[in-house]
Amino acid sequence: MLPVVALVGRPNVGKSTLFNALTRSRDALVADLPGVTRDRHYGVCRLGARPFVAVDTGGLSGVDEGLDALTAQQVRLAIGEAQALVFVVDAREGLLPQDRGILDELRRSGKPIVLAVNKTDGLDVQGALAEFSRFGIAATLPLSAAHNRGTDDLVGALLPLLPEDAHEELAEGGDDSIRVAIVGRPNAGKSTLVNRLLGEDRLVVSDVAGTTRDPIRVPLERDGRRYTLIDTAGVRRKARVEEALEKFSVIKTLQSMAAAQVVVVMVDARENLADQDLTLIGHAVDEGRALVIAVNKWDGLDAYQREQCQRALERRLQFVEWAKVVFISALHGSGLRELMRAIVRAHAAATRTLGSADLTRTLEKAYENYQPPLVRGHAPKLRFAHPGGSNPPTIVIHGSRTKHIAPAYRRYLEGFFRQRYKLEGTPIRIEFREGENPFAGKKNVLTEGQIRKRQRMIREMKRRKK
Numbered sequence: 001m002l003p004v005v006a007l008v009g010r011p012n013v014g015k016s017t018l019f020n021a022l023t024r025s026r027d028a029l030v031a032d033l034p035g036v037t038r039d040r041h042y043g044v045c046r047l048g049a050r051p052f053v054a055v056d057t058g059g060l061s062g063v064d065e066g067l068d069a070l071t072a073q074q075v076r077l078a079i080g081e082a083q084a085l086v087f088v089v090d091a092r093e094g095l096l097p098q099d100r101g102i103l104d105e106l107r108r109s110g111k112p113i114v115l116a117v118n119k120t121d122g123l124d125v126q127g128a129l130a131e132f133s134r135f136g137i138a139a140t141l142p143l144s145a146a147h148n149r150g151t152d153d154l155v156g157a158l159l160p161l162l163p164e165d166a167h168e169e170l171a172e173g174g175d176d177s178i179r180v181a182i183v184g185r186p187n188a189g190k191s192t193l194v195n196r197l198l199g200e201d202r203l204v205v206s207d208v209a210g211t212t213r214d215p216i217r218v219p220l221e222r223d224g225r226r227y228t229l230i231d232t233a234g235v236r237r238k239a240r241v242e243e244a245l246e247k248f249s250v251i252k253t254l255q256s257m258a259a260a261q262v263v264v265v266m267v268d269a270r271e272n273l274a275d276q277d278l279t280l281i282g283h284a285v286d287e288g289r290a291l292v293i294a295v296n297k298w299d300g301l302d303a304y305q306r307e308q309c310q311r312a313l314e315r316r317l318q319f320v321e322w323a324k325v326v327f328i329s330a331l332h333g334s335g336l337r338e339l340m341r342a343i344v345r346a347h348a349a350a351t352r353t354l355g356s357a358d359l360t361r362t363l364e365k366a367y368e369n370y371q372p373p374l375v376r377g378h379a380p381k382l383r384f385a386h387p388g389g390s391n392p393p394t395i396v397i398h399g400s401r402t403k404h405i406a407p408a409y410r411r412y413l414e415g416f417f418r419q420r421y422k423l424e425g426t427p428i429r430i431e432f433r434e435g436e437n438p439f440a441g442k443k444n445v446l447t448e449g450q451i452r453k454r455q456r457m458i459r460e461m462k463r464r465k466k
Helices: 015-023 066-081 097-108 125-135 151-161 190-198 244-259 275-286 303-316 336-350 356-369 407-421 448-465
Strands: 004-009 041-045 052-056 084-090 113-118 140-142 178-184 216-222 225-231 262-268 290-296 324-327 381-389 394-400 429-434
Touching (some): 015 041, 015 052, 015 084, 015 151, 084 097, 084 151, 097 113, 178 275, 190 225, 190 336, 244 275, 262 336, 290 303, 356 381, 407 429
Parallel strands (some): 178 262, 262 290, 394 429
Antiparallel strands (some): 381 394
């Protein structure tokens, strides 16, 4: 495992900005508001001679209740697993009593500490460092994370504190893992599901809607398979989104859906299927991602409510009837085995390799069973097919007059290919390509013999008319 470095400090001192600078990414959501980060966010820093894992944590506000207490619990877990700590302070606000309390807690951990005095741009650097010198930390460095100044010196100070015999293993999972984005409306149970699958309180869970703001990637190994679970922020209707921070959270959620291979849409069974759930399902289909619909909080319904919920699902999910619907309880763990099986099947279908010869034979059989409607008295010809990509499976069909093929016939072909290859849980894209006429625009020049023959035919036709 790579060594771990935890970024710790008060709210709004620039930990997430520093995390993005160290990992050369924009994974952490940054806003000029306190308490934006709540969960532990992992990323790999490769700026120095040896890589290490940087952990972005929520701010320690000193409040021991509500979300602040849950955030502090995540920070202490990050401190416990780290080999070195970066104590981030704000040079503009100066030394506050709250900083002393955080430093005392960090010293009790027994881990080596590097003091990063952030936001020194435009200030007297020596004066800012002198104010924090009373902490007695030898490695005290000026920093401007927003302008990426001082990060190289920070990495240079951290590397001697980290073990050298650690082998590299990415924190977010290997390339062979199945990337699963878990999306849904606020308070649908997404973080609870991730915690239940991991068997630990990895993410902050609260009854307050909108607890998760950053997309959090978590590696998971289950039944011999590797996954990368992406917990996302809840997405409300566009008309209800007013704060800029929530807008950025929604954008990152949509980006996570595009980066995933399988999208699990969490639906609250107590509220049936809302319009916003259908919107999220539509986004997943537009991105071409494999889809699994998880109906959560199923254990809290009686028989009548379950029947009404099932009827609503059957009626409103007809446009994605190929998607598997799984009824679960993220809190109690029921239905999770079936959910993981549905994810594996959807991923296998989305990444299946199809052969050109077999696709062409299937196309010929589909064409024999049902031919497309005539176009101006002529039937479109479908000659051969070949694969055009995976995730989603794309089938390219070559023929003539394909521009006039009706949408209904396209759906017929999708269903035929889906049934033939058992493509459950993934959309199918069919692309029609029509070859150009090589003789279009070219005049047929007759030879002298052809001209004489044509004249004889004309004379013969006139003679017969007489």
